[in-house]
Amino acid sequence: MKKEKIVIIGAGFGGLNLAKRLDKNKYDVVVVDRRNYHSFPPLFYQVASSGLEPSNIAFPVRREIRSRRMRGVLYRYGKVTEIDMAKRELVTQYERISFDKLVIAAGTTNNFFGNDTLDEHVYTLKTVPEAIRTRNAVLGRLERGSIETDPVRRKALLTFVVVGGGPAGVEVAGALGEMKRYIIKKEYPLISRDEVHVLLVEGTGKVLGTMSPASSDDARKALGELMVELKLNTMVKTVENGRVTFTDGTGIDAETIIWTAGVAGVPFVLTGTDVRAGRGGRFTVDEYNRVEGLDGVYAIGDIAMHADERYPRGCPQVAQPAIQQARTLARNLNSGEFTRPFSYRDKGSMATIGRNRAVVDMGRMHFSGFPAWLLWMVVHLMSLMGMRNRAMVFLNWFWNYFNFGSPLRVLMRPSRLPLPSFRDE
Numbered sequence: 001m002k003k004e005k006i007v008i009i010g011a012g013f014g015g016l017n018l019a020k021r022l023d024k025n026k027y028d029v030v031v032v033d034r035r036n037y038h039s040f041p042p043l044f045y046q047v048a049s050s051g052l053e054p055s056n057i058a059f060p061v062r063r064e065i066r067s068r069r070m071r072g073v074l075y076r077y078g079k080v081t082e083i084d085m086a087k088r089e090l091v092t093q094y095e096r097i098s099f100d101k102l103v104i105a106a107g108t109t110n111n112f113f114g115n116d117t118l119d120e121h122v123y124t125l126k127t128v129p130e131a132i133r134t135r136n137a138v139l140g141r142l143e144r145g146s147i148e149t150d151p152v153r154r155k156a157l158l159t160f161v162v163v164g165g166g167p168a169g170v171e172v173a174g175a176l177g178e179m180k181r182y183i184i185k186k187e188y189p190l191i192s193r194d195e196v197h198v199l200l201v202e203g204t205g206k207v208l209g210t211m212s213p214a215s216s217d218d219a220r221k222a223l224g225e226l227m228v229e230l231k232l233n234t235m236v237k238t239v240e241n242g243r244v245t246f247t248d249g250t251g252i253d254a255e256t257i258i259w260t261a262g263v264a265g266v267p268f269v270l271t272g273t274d275v276r277a278g279r280g281g282r283f284t285v286d287e288y289n290r291v292e293g294l295d296g297v298y299a300i301g302d303i304a305m306h307a308d309e310r311y312p313r314g315c316p317q318v319a320q321p322a323i324q325q326a327r328t329l330a331r332n333l334n335s336g337e338f339t340r341p342f343s344y345r346d347k348g349s350m351a352t353i354g355r356n357r358a359v360v361d362m363g364r365m366h367f368s369g370f371p372a373w374l375l376w377m378v379v380h381l382m383s384l385m386g387m388r389n390r391a392m393v394f395l396n397w398f399w400n401y402f403n404f405g406s407p408l409r410v411l412m413r414p415s416r417l418p419l420p421s422f423r424d425e
């Protein structure tokens with residue numbers, strides 16, 4: 001009998017976990033991704049702050065599909081732009097790929113909330129290349145700032161504004177604060193520590209708003225210890241010509257703005273159907289992750305939105321729901337009977353704010369400080385894909401813990417020439 005063909009868009013947490021678990025005797029499985037590696041977003045901020053090398057947190061998809069559980073899975077390189085429901089085909093910049101069943105596991109992209117020119121002026125952290133650009137911007141501004149003699153320009157070069165007080169914003173602000181507190185004096189003798197200004201801007205009244213009040217308070221204190229200034233209940237209005245203005249009427253000269261404030265589902269053009277992605281660019285799914293109105297199409301992970309009593313606005317957009325949805329969907333697809341509804345099991349949340357400082361919520365339990373930081377490290381090490389990556393990350397952390405001078409603060413920009421002959425992205 002001819003096997004059914006399942007195409008998965010995205011080799012992220014959801015996509016790869018699903019591909020691993022699908023019955024290859026029953027289905028031909030194809031994974032399409034615009035990048036030929038799986039990446040680990042929780043540690044992007046460490047690439048941006050020169051704590052880790054990009055390759056430490058990326059794992060080649062082709063290497064992964066050589067593993068026993070992935071045997072028979074086919075990988076295709078390309079960015080999906082269109083889902084053609086009439087022909088049941090995906091369209092990438094290179095080809096059309098037919099499917100019997102489709103799983104959308106493409107995650108999210110940056111959301112600038114309609115402020116469309118922002119993406120031309122801010123640095124972001126949603127992908128490895130974005131984290132590398134952010135790292136180069138930080139290192140470049142420190143080098144430029146150290147030799148700048150005009151006091152106004154110097155101030156703008158040495159001011160770093162992080163937008164968004166969620167885990168990603170808190171973690172990157174903490175890493176910059178650590179740089180200010182421990183690195184500047186050692187490595188940039190021409191910059192006084194007080195000249196470096198790290199500002200974290202958050203639209204609500206607290207940082208880590210999705211975590212417990214105790215975690216939020218502890219994070220605020222830890223940021224204070226790292227000399228990070230907080231600006232709460234404020235949103236960014238404009239970013240132009242090295243100046244940021246805020247909704248409270250104030251403004252600041254700053255050349256490095258790091259945007260972590262919002263996400264939206266990766267957009268696709270849908271043809272042959274009237275169904276569209278809903279709020280936040282997420283596809284509305286039922287408890288079996290079936291996209292409403294699209295026969296044989298499923299969505300998992302950040303891009304899926306299933307509202308229930310516990311999560312009226314959908315599951316949190318973190319790795320665990322993606323992994324758990326992949327497992328449940330694989331079981332349902334393998335059995336051919338959709339009898340096992342998805343129910344999210346919250347295993348807790350955590351964030352780190354520089355060395356020795358982290359906050360953890362597990363059920364009703366909250367703890368912080370060194371034990372939380374140790375747990376944060378173990379959980380992140382264990383979640384990384386690939387033994388080599390785990391060993392390299394452990395080595396880097398060990399080295400950086402005892403020796404503040406990370407050897408990775410190298411300003412490496414790709415050469416601009418020759419001009420690309422085809423579009424990669």
Ligand SMILES: Cc1cc2nc3c(=O)[nH]c(=O)nc-3n(C[C@H](O)[C@H](O)[C@H](O)COP(=O)(O)OP(=O)(O)OC[C@H]3O[C@@H](n4cnc5c(N)ncnc54)[C@H](O)[C@@H]3O)c2cc1C
Nearest residue numbers: 010012013014033034041042080106107301302317318319
């Ligand atoms: C900076 C940052 C920090 C985070 N920290 C944490 C954390 O500490 N803990 C936690 O649990 N979660 C964290 N998250 C969230 C977590 O990374 C996501 O919830 C998780 O990755 C979602 O899994 P997914 O499979 O839905 O999507 P992803 O893992 O994002 O995978 C999506 C895949 O789809 C591919 N793709 C996208 N668009 C296309 C297209 N058009 N065509 C082809 N391929 C495409 C991408 O290249 C990617 O490989 C963080 C996210 C970010 C950005």
